[in-house]
Amino acid sequence: LESIVLAKLGAHVSALDHIPEALRLVEHNCELNDIPPVHSLCLCLHDPQSVPRLSSYDVIVGGDVHYEPENGKWVKALLQNVLRPQGRAFFADPFREGVEEFFEGLAATEFQINMQRTQVSWLSDSQEIRVYQIKRL
Numbered sequence: 001l002e003s004i005v006l007a008k009l010g011a012h013v014s015a016l017d018h019i020p021e022a023l024r025l026v027e028h029n030c031e032l033n034d035i036p037p038v039h040s041l042c043l044c045l046h047d048p049q050s051v052p053r054l055s056s057y058d059v060i061v062g063g064d065v066h067y068e069p070e071n072g073k074w075v076k077a078l079l080q081n082v083l084r085p086q087g088r089a090f091f092a093d094p095f096r097e098g099v100e101e102f103f104e105g106l107a108a109t110e111f112q113i114n115m116q117r118t119q120v121s122w123l124s125d126s127q128e129i130r131v132y133q134i135k136r137l
Contacts, residue, residue: 002061004029007038014057018044045074051081060089064096072102079111079134089134092120094127103132110137 003015003026015026015038023040030037043050051074060083065071075091083089093099100115107113112135119128 002063003038004033004035006061007035008033011059013038014041014055015039016041016043016045016054018042018046045078046070048077051077054078054082056082056084056087058084058087060087062089062091064094065091066093066096066099066102069098072098075102076106079106079136080109083134083136085136087136089132089136091132091134093130093132095130099130103134106134111135112137 003013007013007030015023017023017026017040020042023042026040027037041054043053045051060078062075065075079089103113103115114133114135116131116133117128118131119126
């Protein structure tokens with residue numbers, strides 16, 4: 001969803017996922033929304049050799065990516081290796097266990113972290129989430 005919205009707003013987008021079908025859905029949604037296909041990257045960030053193959057980016061956006069506690073390791077590696085100096089990253093979190101502690105620890109390194117709570121609507125429900133804004137110093 002993030003890829004489609006950002007591309008529709010005119011951003012140059014690279015969509016990353018380890019599930020090829022997810023990237024095919026992004027391509028299909030680009031067609032449905034009459035926007036050019038986004039650059040797709042199919043790789044697993046749990047593989048330490050994957051991150052160095054990525055370009056560097058000014059902005060990284062992720063939805064609910066901390067659904068497993070060990071995902072913090074690859075999120076940190078991604079930010080340290082891919083986010084450009086002064087770049088920003090945004091991650092949404094539906095209050096998963098350990099996420100707040102992960103970002104507190106990240107703030108002790110080369111990143112500045114801001115968190116805001118917001119309400120989002122999904123289908124017929126509403127849910128509070130945290131949105132983390134990360135700035136690389």
